Amino acid sequence: MFWFRPSEFWFRPGERGLGVWRGLGGGVLIVVVDSATPAITAALASVSDAGIEMLAEAVTVDGRAHGELLAPAIASVLAEGGAGPRDLDAVVAGLGPGPFTGLRVGLVTAAALADTLNIPAYGVCTLDALGWAAGPGRILVATDARRKEIYWAVYEDGVRLTEPAVGKPADLLPPNGVGPLSDDASRSAKGAGSFRDGAGSFGDGAGSPSGGAGSFGGGAGVVPGDAGVVPGGAGVVPGGAGLLPGGVRAAVGDGALRYADVLGLPVLDEPRYPPASGFAALAADRVRTGMPTEPLTPLYLRRPDAVLPGARKPALR
Amino acid sequence: MTEQRASGDEPLVLGIETSCDETGIGIVRGRTLLADAVASSVDEHARFGGVVPEVASRAHLEAIVPTMRRALADAGVALSDVDAIAVTAGPGLAGALLVGVAAAKGYALAAEKPIYGVNHLAAHVAVDTLEHGALPEPAIALLVSGGHSSLLLIEDLARGVTPLGSTIDDAAGEAFDKVARLLGLPFPGGPPVDRAARSGDSSAIPFPRGLTAARDLAAHRYDFSFSGLKTAVARWVEARQRAGEPVPVDDVAASFQEAVCDVLTAKAVDACRAHGVGTLVIGGGVAANSRIRSLAEERCARHGIVLRVPRPKLCTDNGAMVAALGSHLVAAGVTPSRLDLPADSAMPLTTVNV
Numbered sequence: 001m002f003w004f005r006p007s008e009f010w011f012r013p014g015e016r017g018l019g020v021w022r023g024l025g026g027g028v029l030i031v032v033v034d035s036a037t038p039a040i041t042a043a044l045a046s047v048s049d050a051g052i053e054m055l056a057e058a059v060t061v062d063g064r065a066h067g068e069l070l071a072p073a074i075a076s077v078l079a080e081g082g083a084g085p086r087d088l089d090a091v092v093a094g095l096g097p098g099p100f101t102g103l104r105v106g107l108v109t110a111a112a113l114a115d116t117l118n119i120p121a122y123g124v125c126t127l128d129a130l131g132w133a134a135g136p137g138r139i140l141v142a143t144d145a146r147r148k149e150i151y152w153a154v155y156e157d158g159v160r161l162t163e164p165a166v167g168k169p170a171d172l173l174p175p176n177g178v179g180p181l182s183d184d185a186s187r188s189a190k191g192a193g194s195f196r197d198g199a200g201s202f203g204d205g206a207g208s209p210s211g212g213a214g215s216f217g218g219g220a221g222v223v224p225g226d227a228g229v230v231p232g233g234a235g236v237v238p239g240g241a242g243l244l245p246g247g248v249r250a251a252v253g254d255g256a257l258r259y260a261d262v263l264g265l266p267v268l269d270e271p272r273y274p275p276a277s278g279f280a281a282l283a284a285d286r287v288r289t290g291m292p293t294e295p296l297t298p299l300y301l302r303r304p305d306a307v308l309p310g311a312r313k314p315a316l317r
Numbered sequence: 318m319t320e321q322r323a324s325g326d327e328p329l330v331l332g333i334e335t336s337c338d339e340t341g342i343g344i345v346r347g348r349t350l351l352a353d354a355v356a357s358s359v360d361e362h363a364r365f366g367g368v369v370p371e372v373a374s375r376a377h378l379e380a381i382v383p384t385m386r387r388a389l390a391d392a393g394v395a396l397s398d399v400d401a402i403a404v405t406a407g408p409g410l411a412g413a414l415l416v417g418v419a420a421a422k423g424y425a426l427a428a429e430k431p432i433y434g435v436n437h438l439a440a441h442v443a444v445d446t447l448e449h450g451a452l453p454e455p456a457i458a459l460l461v462s463g464g465h466s467s468l469l470l471i472e473d474l475a476r477g478v479t480p481l482g483s484t485i486d487d488a489a490g491e492a493f494d495k496v497a498r499l500l501g502l503p504f505p506g507g508p509p510v511d512r513a514a515r516s517g518d519s520s521a522i523p524f525p526r527g528l529t530a531a532r533d534l535a536a537h538r539y540d541f542s543f544s545g546l547k548t549a550v551a552r553w554v555e556a557r558q559r560a561g562e563p564v565p566v567d568d569v570a571a572s573f574q575e576a577v578c579d580v581l582t583a584k585a586v587d588a589c590r591a592h593g594v595g596t597l598v599i600g601g602g603v604a605a606n607s608r609i610r611s612l613a614e615e616r617c618a619r620h621g622i623v624l625r626v627p628r629p630k631l632c633t634d635n636g637a638m639v640a641a642l643g644s645h646l647v648a649a650g651v652t653p654s655r656l657d658l659p660a661d662s663a664m665p666l667t668t669v670n671v
């Protein structure tokens with residue numbers, strides 16, 4: 001994988017001079033945190049009327065180290081961006097859905113930062129950040145929910161169409177057992193891989209190289225033309241609950257990659273994890289207008305595993 | 318007699334505790350308790366008959382900021398006044414610990430304060446300093462709760478403790494919960510069993526004392542076992558029910574409680590005598606039990622051992638105990654933890670801070 005390595009920090013210096021951003025005085029400084037996927041994400045960004053500039057980002061992919069690594073990642077992006085915690089104006093946090101334990105790390109960290117600094121906290125659905133970056137057309141966003149399930153939602157041109165849900169990948173398939181996958185679709189998926197070279201990838205910076213990072217969908221790559229056409233059902237797969245709306249041309253996210261064979265959709269290689277720029281973009285209007293702080297309520301989507309005690313087993317045999 | 322420093326010179330330390338079902342945030346200055354805010358999710362667990370980890374973790378996330386605000390208000394200080402933040406890093410429920418550790422890191426990072434990830438069991442010992450002053454060392458500590466039952470030798474609380482023994486099956490508090498359920502008493506079982514026992518006869522039923530037979534003492538002199546006791550109580554109760562006779566709840570509670578407290582205090586006093594130690598500290602939720610207090614008092618007096626048991630509110634899990642240990646570490650000049658400190662659900666007793 002080209003932009004992340006497990007258990008390793010990934011720093012990217014701020015790219016001053018893009019767009020019309022005028023330095024720390026010209027925008028509102030926000031910190032972005034998301035821990036709803038294996039990508040432990042922290043970023044420092046400046047939000048102004050002219051756009052969003054990602055000043056520093058730290059992404060570490062490690063599904064079991066959120067508690068250890070998120071806080072140092074925040075410290076590192078602050079240092080990278082030449083800012084102290086007291087320079088922050090708002091906190092933006094990914095609300096999930098995501099595996100509970102990791103998800104809570106980001107939310108409680110964000111809440112503690114906002115509480116201490118007396119600055120507003122804004123929540124963004126983690127799937128939305130992926131959907132924002134996924135490009136035009138109708139796209140399934142799926143992250144890994146463990147237990148052979150995915151967290152998912154469908155997006156049209158970056159805007160969410162369905163409520164975030166959790167379930168088995170097969171449940172998205174039509175009940176007739178005919179999946180949409182064909183050889184054409186596979187080839188299209190490979191074509192869509194050029195997305196990695198597009199504006200949304202970390203390698204090129206979280207914002208669009210052309211400076212339009214603030215615009216909705218502006219950071220997303222353009223998927224080559226005919227990838228948007230989903231060929232009719234050649235691949236026969238087990239029947240599902242038909243939860244997926246029609247017209248979905250591709251899927252994105254680590255859950256989609258993991259269950260690509262079941263979903264039978266072309267899967268975009270990137271972004272695999274929700275980009276920090278997506279969270280920043282989706283909270284930018286609230287940041288700019290100084291909306292009141294929000295409760296960072298996690299999108300658990302699942303109830304806790306808890307079994308009510310049954311009748312007591314007798315001790316006598 | 319150590320010289321008492323002016324209160325302004327003593328470290329102001331905030332402690333965060335989330336290892337089980339209590340979200341606790343305490344604030345101390347030196348050994349003076351300034352705030353002890355606790356939010357408990359115990360009611361949410363009651364119908365499950367035990368703590369459900371995910372329910373506890375969710376409750377911690379909701380409670381942490383309000384509890385922090387309450388603690389700061391109670392103490393009349395701002396986070397910027399604090400010299401250090403201490404947090405329980407283990408042992409405990411992994412997901413629950415992580416909420417507190419991540420919160421502590423967030424607060425420490427934002428307020429630019431040093432952080433100490435500390436051992437929950439050592440904090441149960443340290444909390445007594447808030448009530449009884451500096452702990453004479455060496456001391457023996459008996460820690461008993463729903464999650465742990467351990468005997469420790471404390472030679473230097475800031476550097477590490479020596480585990481002497483612990484339960485080989487159920488924790489003492491767990492046995493209280495299970496027996497309470499058997500007797501139709503509510504969860505958690507400690508307080509209702511204690512109440513029922515007051516009007517019962519503790520010698521009515523000779524329940525077994527685990528790991529006290531000569532052959533067990535050889536290998537398990539300072540270990541505990543409550544699983545056999547719990548089964549003995551269940552068998553006794555079922556035999557009565559089967560015979561169509563009423564179950565004397567008060568007598569069963571008193572006899573069960575006596576068996577638990579007898580073993581705990583006998584082994585604790587034995588540890589003191591064997592190590593030539595003149596101080597016994599009892600901590601943990603079960604230390605709030607009235608019988609363990611009276612029996613320990615009696616036996617310590619007989620052997621010239623000074624008994625220290627903090628008041629019940631400090632015995633159960635709380636943030637003050639974490640702050641107390643943090644304050645002790647700061648005063649001892651211990652180096653703070655790194656910001657990448659892990660939560661360790663199985664943190665060994667020998668680790669006081671990470």
Ligand SMILES: [Zn+2]
Nearest residue numbers: 441462601634
């Ligand atoms: Zn405890």
